[in-house]
Amino acid sequence: MQRIIVIGSVNRDHLYSVPHIVRPGETIASESYRTGWGGKGLNQAIALAKAGAQVSLIAKVGHEDYASLSALCSAYSLDISQVRSCALPTGHALIQLDSSGQNCIIVHSGANGAFTEDDIQSFLTGCRAGDIFLLQNEINSSAQIIREIKKRGGKAALNPSPFTPDILHWPLERLDYLILNESEAASMTGADSSDKALEILCAAYPALNIFLTLGAEGSCFACGNTRHFQPAHKVRAIDTTGAGDTYTGFLLAELSRGSSVERAMSVATEASCLCVTRPGAVDSIPSRSEIFSLS
16 A cells, blocks of 8 residues: 655634525624634545545644644544644634535635745655655645655645646646546636546646546546546535545545556545535545445
8 A cells, every 4th residue: 555645734614504605795693603623634634544545644733733633633543743833823714604515615824834945855855656645725835845746756646726826837747646626627727618628637738647526426537538437326415515525535545555546436436425414524524434334
């Protein structure tokens, strides 16, 4: 099994259940409120751990949150020996969740935006050839980190979320895996359909393994002229917050075991379908044993 190292964000989530996503100029009362851990880096690292991967997390948090984060991650046997605390506050997210399970999120980067050159060099010192590194777009210096990973013989996986135009200037040609949703694919390519977006991405990056999630419809794989579609079964969605992170974690966990693309996509789809039937981000991620008990 290949090692997987997540370099990403850690957030403290503030979740408000609302009758509908607030409109401009509107003030509404929340029906409930809770806090929890989040951030795409942490969510995906926990998804990987629950999927049985050999995984560690590289991140930065505020001094006041390190002990609590350590307690959380120890429950999942998630290695956080390379998580560093700093004087900046931990990143945080304000999440609106409506009655249909849709969400709207505002994120403040905090410590997630404080990666320095020294941090990057130190974090990657132990990189071994074949290690898989997973990044998102909630920390700074991601483009440089991708270059450094490839210099050291690692494999780079990117989930370009949340999408920002500067991603198009990153060294995407050096990636091994690109895992994105329909909105991100449209933003990256300007295409008005998923099929067209995949054509554009495959033409630009012919050796790149691309996984495109299609919400309730399932997901697609594309690399060069190869295509595979994985349908999803219908479920009653309660909260879609962690679905994409769950899919990403279970997908890479299966690939790190040497599973075929088809097998990895099938397991990842089952996991994300189960995830959306539960509330929360971290708490909604199923374990690998749960997935296989259903099959």
